[in-house]
Amino acid sequence: MNHRHLLPNEIDLLVDGEAGFGVASLRAHILECRDCETRLCDARVVVDALEGLPHLAPDSRLADRVMAQVPVFVPAHVAARDTVTRWMPRSAAARVAAIVAGTSAAASLTLAMLWLAMRGDAVVFMGGIVSDRLSAGFASGVREVTLALLGPSALAAIDATGALGASLLVFGFALTAVGTVLGLRRLTLAGRRA
Ligand SMILES: [Zn+2]
Numbered sequence: 001m002n003h004r005h006l007l008p009n010e011i012d013l014l015v016d017g018e019a020g021f022g023v024a025s026l027r028a029h030i031l032e033c034r035d036c037e038t039r040l041c042d043a044r045v046v047v048d049a050l051e052g053l054p055h056l057a058p059d060s061r062l063a064d065r066v067m068a069q070v071p072v073f074v075p076a077h078v079a080a081r082d083t084v085t086r087w088m089p090r091s092a093a094a095r096v097a098a099i100v101a102g103t104s105a106a107a108s109l110t111l112a113m114l115w116l117a118m119r120g121d122a123v124v125f126m127g128g129i130v131s132d133r134l135s136a137g138f139a140s141g142v143r144e145v146t147l148a149l150l151g152p153s154a155l156a157a158i159d160a161t162g163a164l165g166a167s168l169l170v171f172g173f174a175l176t177a178v179g180t181v182l183g184l185r186r187l188t189l190a191g192r193r194a
Pocket of ligand 1: 004029
């Protein structure tokens, strides 16, 4: 007979029918010790009773109710995407209209800011600060691309406004391009669906 009674976790091993290393000596103890045999029987009664209980499924709204009280960190880009999704119209045609309108607004805003930048001394001063931080290589690359895409008049506007004007132009151009691509994609998808 072993020198000690079984521990609760050893009783659990026997209830679960484990057959690992060391279980044989536990079984041998049970055969020789009335106390531990009784505890094992009690544990089996409890486990059988638990297994006989009906399986209850939680309310389907439980997860929503719990998550409503959990502060979830939403990254900025996900929040922005959700906002855009929420404000997007449902129908494909309305979405294209919204994208076109948004793109036009962005382009107009860019032109307005360029005009402001050409006029306001304070803005030109800020442009000087920004231009100090931009590398010369990037600036010359922007000039070449601008000349190729938009012609000498746009280059003259950039010369008048500094790097701020160049940044605004590039930003506006990128925004317009992305808007156009998204709009075309919507049109294609809508056409395929129809
Ligand atoms: Zn014992």
